[in-house]
Amino acid sequence: MDEFEFIKQIKPNYYRHDTIIKGIGDDAAVFRQPYQDVVTAVDTFVEGIHFSKKTMDPFHIGYRVLAANISDMAAMGATPVSYLISLVVPKEWTDEELIAIYKGMESISKAYKIDLIGGDTVSGDQLVLSVTINGKVEKDKVRLRHHVRSGDVLFVTGTLGDSACGLDLLLSDDPRVESHRYLIDRHRLPTPRVDFAERLKVLNRVALNDISDGISSEANELAESSGVSIYLDYDQLPISDELRSIQSNKQEEFILAGGEDFELLGAVSEKDWPIVQEAAEKSNLTVTQVGYATDGDSTVYIHQDEKVRLLKRGGYVHRN
Numbered sequence: 001m002d003e004f005e006f007i008k009q010i011k012p013n014y015y016r017h018d019t020i021i022k023g024i025g026d027d028a029a030v031f032r033q034p035y036q037d038v039v040t041a042v043d044t045f046v047e048g049i050h051f052s053k054k055t056m057d058p059f060h061i062g063y064r065v066l067a068a069n070i071s072d073m074a075a076m077g078a079t080p081v082s083y084l085i086s087l088v089v090p091k092e093w094t095d096e097e098l099i100a101i102y103k104g105m106e107s108i109s110k111a112y113k114i115d116l117i118g119g120d121t122v123s124g125d126q127l128v129l130s131v132t133i134n135g136k137v138e139k140d141k142v143r144l145r146h147h148v149r150s151g152d153v154l155f156v157t158g159t160l161g162d163s164a165c166g167l168d169l170l171l172s173d174d175p176r177v178e179s180h181r182y183l184i185d186r187h188r189l190p191t192p193r194v195d196f197a198e199r200l201k202v203l204n205r206v207a208l209n210d211i212s213d214g215i216s217s218e219a220n221e222l223a224e225s226s227g228v229s230i231y232l233d234y235d236q237l238p239i240s241d242e243l244r245s246i247q248s249n250k251q252e253e254f255i256l257a258g259g260e261d262f263e264l265l266g267a268v269s270e271k272d273w274p275i276v277q278e279a280a281e282k283s284n285l286t287v288t289q290v291g292y293a294t295d296g297d298s299t300v301y302i303h304q305d306e307k308v309r310l311l312k313r314g315g316y317v318h319r320n
């Protein structure tokens with residue numbers, strides 16, 4: 001069973017508390033409080049799976065694990081507030097390295113004004129960091145995956161495929177790695193799009209999902225949750241000049257299935273699309289229409305090389 005089938009199996013059919021607005025099935029869970037909604041998510045970072053000594057220094061490990069969690073807050077339209085760290089440490093890791101991991105976390109915490117409020121430390125065979133993050137959002141303003149409607153504009157922030165290409169460079173023994181600093185930094189030090197997502201709070205309905213596994217995976221999640229079909233246009237997908245300049249036969253894979261860009265994939269009515277564009281401009285970010293949603297059978301199609309084909313969930317899958 002892959003991770004997605006497994007999650008379907010263990011998902012409860014109901015919640016015992018009516019304060020739970022959203023349980024399993026989105027970027028984060030949502031609890032109702034008297035004056036606001038509280039948003040909570042957990043994401044784990046494992047040596048050998050999410051990073052290795054070849055791809056990241058300790059500082060990057062701390063920065064990147066928290067970036068992934070902050071990105072889930074952005075994907076809910078929430079403002080991140082605080083986090084807890086559960087740490088499994090092998091004896092080979094030195095105190096200096098662990099302190100450097102926390103320096104990485106402190107660096108991104110400062111940028112996003114969030115606080116470390118607790119955690120747990122245990123010994124183990126591999127370095128594992130598990131982050132629980134809390135955020136807040138105005139009542140009924142969470143950005144859920146089932147909020148896509150037929151006729152919506154599909155959009156993405158920033159550019160796609162940079163992180164996967166950066167990772168590929170880091171894993172290769174290419175001596176020119178250092179000349180691709182932009183792509184490497186996009187992998188090691190991603191920028192969650194919190195400011196942009198917060199600026200959308202004027203809108204009643206926006207669907208958002210952050211791109212951790214690859215747009216093909218995330219678009220399928222939106223289509224499945226919302227019961228619509230999504231059409232993407234390959235030529236409209238935003239690509240950085242740096243990625244374009246790389247001669248690689250893996251470029252399409254980086255763009256569609258690379259993941260870890262931590263950009264946002266969203267859907268909004270055509271009427272509200274200019275407001276999304278304005279929010280992006282104010283956040284100093286590009287936002288690009290990449291397709292649209294129609295009535296349909298919860299599947300994703302892509303227009304590429306003058307043909308339309310089914311786009312299956314192609315991104316990173318655990319437990320395959």
Ligand SMILES: Nc1ncnc2c1ncn2[C@@H]1O[C@H](COP(=O)(O)OP(=O)(O)O)[C@@H](O)[C@H]1O
Nearest residue numbers: 007010023024025026027028029042043072212
């Ligand atoms: N082992 C698990 N037990 C319970 N819920 C889980 C488990 N793994 C994932 N989930 C839930 O499944 C949903 C999808 O998780 P995931 O694909 O990791 O989301 P994301 O890509 O946004 O991090 C989330 O609601 C998450 O909380």
Ligand SMILES: Cc1ncc(C[n+]2csc(CCOP(=O)(O)OP(=O)(O)O)c2C)c(N)n1
Nearest residue numbers: 048049050051052055212213258259260316
């Ligand atoms: C050393 C190394 N190999 C491979 C990858 C690629 N990779 C690992 S996990 C992953 C998907 C994102 O992680 P996941 O745990 O699925 O995050 P979530 O979807 O829960 O946010 C990718 C693309 C990597 N980052 N580092």
Ligand SMILES: [Mg+2]
Nearest residue numbers: 027072075210
């Ligand atoms: Mg997510």
Ligand SMILES: [Mg+2]
Nearest residue numbers: 042043044212
């Ligand atoms: Mg996750």
Ligand SMILES: [Mg+2]
Nearest residue numbers: 212213316318
């Ligand atoms: Mg994933």
